Structure formats: structure tokens, C-alpha cells
Amino acid sequence: MAKKKQHKSTIGIVLYSVPRYSETFFRNKIKGLQENGFEVILFVDYFNKDDINFPCKIVAASVFNEGKLKTIINSLFALLKAVFVNPKRSLKLFQLDKKDGVALKKRVKNLILNQFFLNENIDWLHFGFGMLAIDRENVAQVMNAKMAVSFRGFDLYLSPLRHKDCYKSLFTKKVKYHVLSQEMKQTLIDYEISKDTIKVITPAIDVTFFQTQNKNREDSAVIQLVSVARLHWKKGLEYSLEALKCLKLAGVKFQYTIIGEGAQLERLVFAAHQLEIEENVTFTGALSHDDVKSQLEQADIYLQYSIQEGFCNAVIEAQAMGLLTVVSDAEGLSENVLNNETGWVVPKRSPELLAHKIIEVINLSPEEKNKIRVRAIARVKEEFNLKKQKQAFVDFYKKD
Structure with a gap:
């Protein structure tokens, strides 16, 4: 009897843009996942021609900030996709947002802006920053994917000061959280997030590069x-x-x-x-x-x-x-x-x-x-x- 082909898990990572060469955290993470048999799809809000050779599939959002005419055309195209390409997922997103108390106009906007996610089939949708999950709290569920969110210092501690209650909806969802420190984990616990859903993974560096032979260095005169x-x-x-x-x-x-x-x-x-x-x-x-x-x-x-x-x-x-x-x-x-x-x-x-x-x-x-x-x-x-x-x-x- 032929062996059943094992499913290869697909991770969708959401970032503002394709990580530059110097942004080693996300590049190393993607490389590590691929080396361990995961497929990776990168969802980005901004994309340019220099990103074409990035070593994983990239799905970019439509452009809605390059003039009124282009915005109208792209919005109409997204609505057509919602009706004829992704009708079930689009309807589910619209209904889940309604259940969350999102106003009609905002529901339509969310449907347009998040349409670029809905063609893909993934196992996880992981938002690389907390603020990227805002107005997308229901997208993972619509895609039948598990949801993950990474918090870094700025978006966990400063964004809520600038955008009051910005994570109110997010913190009601079933999410697995990644944070950088035990202090950040405790902050999420203080928001009444279950500690079992929070994983601390610290940053890391290339220890073969950042090393010195001068371990017994002497201080300079200055x-x-x-x-x-x-x-x-x-x-x-x-x-x-x-x-x-x-x-x-x-x-x-x-x-x-x-x-x-x-x-x-x-x-x-x-x-x-x-x-x-x-x-x-x-x-x-x-x-x-x-x-x-x-x-x-x-x-x-x-x-x-x-x-x-x-x-x-x-x-x-x-x-x-x-x-x-x-x-x-x-x-x-x-x-x-x-x-x-x-x-x-x-x-x-x-x-x-x-x-x-x-x-x-x-x-x-x-x-x-x-x-x-x-x-x-x-x-x-x-x-x-x-x-x-x-x-x-x-x-x-x-x-x-």
C-alpha cells in the first residue's frame, strides 16, 4: 500500500514589507522554517520590484494610496473578487466583523483591504507585529488557519498609548502569542491573556560572526x-x-x-x-x-x-x-x-x-x-x- 503523502504545513507571515537584508530576524526565521520542512508565504502591505527574488512566495496587498481613480478601480476589483472568487470566505469575514460590532462601512473597508489574503490556503497566519493584526482579527478564522501574533516592545507598550483600546478585539480571539521576554509575557497576562498561549522566544544573533579574539582586552587610556x-x-x-x-x-x-x-x-x-x-x-x-x-x-x-x-x-x-x-x-x-x-x-x-x-x-x-x-x-x-x-x-x- 502506498504511503499517504504527509501534509506540509504552510505558515503565512504578515509584515509591513519584505524584510531588507539587514532585517535578519525575519530572514533567519523564514530560512529556519523552510529548512525544517515548512512552506512559507509572506503577506505584505508594500512591495517593490527589488523584492522579486525573495526566497519565498510573496502576496502583496493592492495599492490604495496612489490617487483617487486608482483607489476606486482597485476597490471595485477587490469587491468583484469578493463576490466571484472568494464568496464564502468574504461572506464569513463580513459576518464575523458584524458579530464583533464593526460598523457597516468599516466592514466593507475590511473586506476590500483584506481580500489579498483570501486566495491562499495556510495552516497558520502569523502577524509579525501586533498592530498588523488590527482590523484583521477574523482573517485567520476565515482562512481556516490558526492565528499567531508577535509583540515587540514598541507595539505592546507604546501603540496602546497612541491608539487607545487598539487590541480590545484581538485579545478576545483565539491567538498564540510570541513575545521577546518574560516581562512582556507578564504584560499580556495582565491583559488577562492565558499564560499557556504565550511563548517567549528571545532574539538571537549569529554567534559565529559576533565574536572576538580579544576577550582579555585592556581598557584604553581614553x-x-x-x-x-x-x-x-x-x-x-x-x-x-x-x-x-x-x-x-x-x-x-x-x-x-x-x-x-x-x-x-x-x-x-x-x-x-x-x-x-x-x-x-x-x-x-x-x-x-x-x-x-x-x-x-x-x-x-x-x-x-x-x-x-x-x-x-x-x-x-x-x-x-x-x-x-x-x-x-x-x-x-x-x-x-x-x-x-x-x-x-x-x-x-x-x-x-x-x-x-x-x-x-x-x-x-x-x-x-x-x-x-x-x-x-x-x-x-x-x-x-x-x-x-x-x-x-x-x-x-x-x-x-
Whole structure:
């Protein structure tokens, strides 16, 4: 008797756009799933011709923001698909939205905007960010798929402040959640989400790339500090600059390099000027992975004094490179760095405390510093490697 062909599970991943080369989290996740026998379909809101060679099937939403005429044409085309191509699924989506109390006009809009999902047959529909599930809470059920949602720091902690009750409908649905830290898991539990539906999978890095031969490095005469961060208020860079002003007043010689770009550049440059440390601070802009590694290789201390932070890959990379790492206690950072074991955790929004901690770290003996470095490197290799993360996502979909 011929063996029955085994079903190959298909994961639909929903993102804003096709991940760029530098967006390693989603690229590694997709690659890991494919290596473990899953089919992957990527659903995106935005698509361009450069994405055509991405190594999985891409299904892109119709364009509704390029002029009134094109919007009308695409809307009519979507409605025709709803009636003649996907009538059963479209009717079910319309009815489920009605059951949720969605107004008629919004139901029609949801039907048009979400039509691009309905041609596909999948086992899981996984929204890569919480906000991507808004107005799509019933799409997975319509597709006869299980629903998953990933939360990162910004969309779990900040989006509800900007969009009040944005997850009210989502949190009533049958969903399996992925978060980056135990702190984030507890936040979802506080929303009365069952802990059994929440899986913590931390970020991971290529530990074969982010490694250093200089594990017993000696501090420079001028202490080299570095941060890798988007220039956004949530990264707390202004507090870092205020702490470094305290260092300067204490007579500590230092150079601080900030790697990253963003809308707050002018504000931060001006803050460094007002604090009279502009000669001690360098803004490099965005750098390649190789150049980031080179900067980390030359640094003594890594700072990540964020106000809000889900977990932060850059902190893992710094520890892997043997840097003495000082972070705030924002969300997942105190799980990323173990205080007094693999680095140091300082209460956020307290630049004086940060300055005191940096001075304390500088004054540690070489033996004490190296103990911290060795423990940090070993923990990153054990806990935050790509192999472990890929297997965790395989288990996420298989163990339901």
C-alpha cells in the first residue's frame, strides 16, 4: 500500500514589507522554517520590484494610496473578487466583523483591504507585529488557519498609548502569542491573556560572526563607549549624554560613539553641544554589520540606556564581542543582561546613577572585568544563538 503523502504545513507571515537584508530576524526565521520542512508565504502591505527574488512566495496587498481613480478601480476589483472568487470566505469575514460590532462601512473597508489574503490556503497566519493584526482579527478564522501574533516592545507598550483600546478585539480571539521576554509575557497576562498561549522566544544573533579574539582586552587610556540605536526618544540617548557630562566633570577621559540614524539627530547633537561634550561624542549614522563589529571591537563599554526596550539585539551583540555592558531596566533589558553577572542594570531616567555605575565599572580590577566578559560571551553563545531560536519557532507551530 502506498504511503499517504504527509501534509506540509504552510505558515503565512504578515509584515509591513519584505524584510531588507539587514532585517535578519525575519530572514533567519523564514530560512529556519523552510529548512525544517515548512512552506512559507509572506503577506505584505508594500512591495517593490527589488523584492522579486525573495526566497519565498510573496502576496502583496493592492495599492490604495496612489490617487483617487486608482483607489476606486482597485476597490471595485477587490469587491468583484469578493463576490466571484472568494464568496464564502468574504461572506464569513463580513459576518464575523458584524458579530464583533464593526460598523457597516468599516466592514466593507475590511473586506476590500483584506481580500489579498483570501486566495491562499495556510495552516497558520502569523502577524509579525501586533498592530498588523488590527482590523484583521477574523482573517485567520476565515482562512481556516490558526492565528499567531508577535509583540515587540514598541507595539505592546507604546501603540496602546497612541491608539487607545487598539487590541480590545484581538485579545478576545483565539491567538498564540510570541513575545521577546518574560516581562512582556507578564504584560499580556495582565491583559488577562492565558499564560499557556504565550511563548517567549528571545532574539538571537549569529554567534559565529559576533565574536572576538580579544576577550582579555585592556581598557584604553581614553575610555571608549558605544551605543547602537535608532535615534528615537525611546532609546534614552539624551539621558546617556547627561550621564557622560557627569563623567567629564569627574575627570574621566572618554569618547562616545553613537551608531544609528533617526529623526532625533539634530536634537541629540544640540544636547551634546549644550552639555559641552560635543568633542567627546561621535554620530556615525547607520553602518553595515561589518562596520558595527569593527566599532564594537574597538570599544570598552557598551551603553543601552533605553526608556523602553523589548529586548535589543545590539546588546546581545555587544556582550558576544566581550564589551562591558551597561543597560537600563527597561522591559526586557534586565533579562538580556544579568545584573552583576554578565553586565550591569541601572534604573532608567537616572543619569547620575548611570554615571556612577560607569565609573564603578571603569574602576573594577582587570580580573573582575574579565570574569564578567567571559560569563557574558558564554551566555550569549548558549542562550541567544540562531540554532536555538530557529528550533523554538519550529516548536511554536508544532506544539499547539
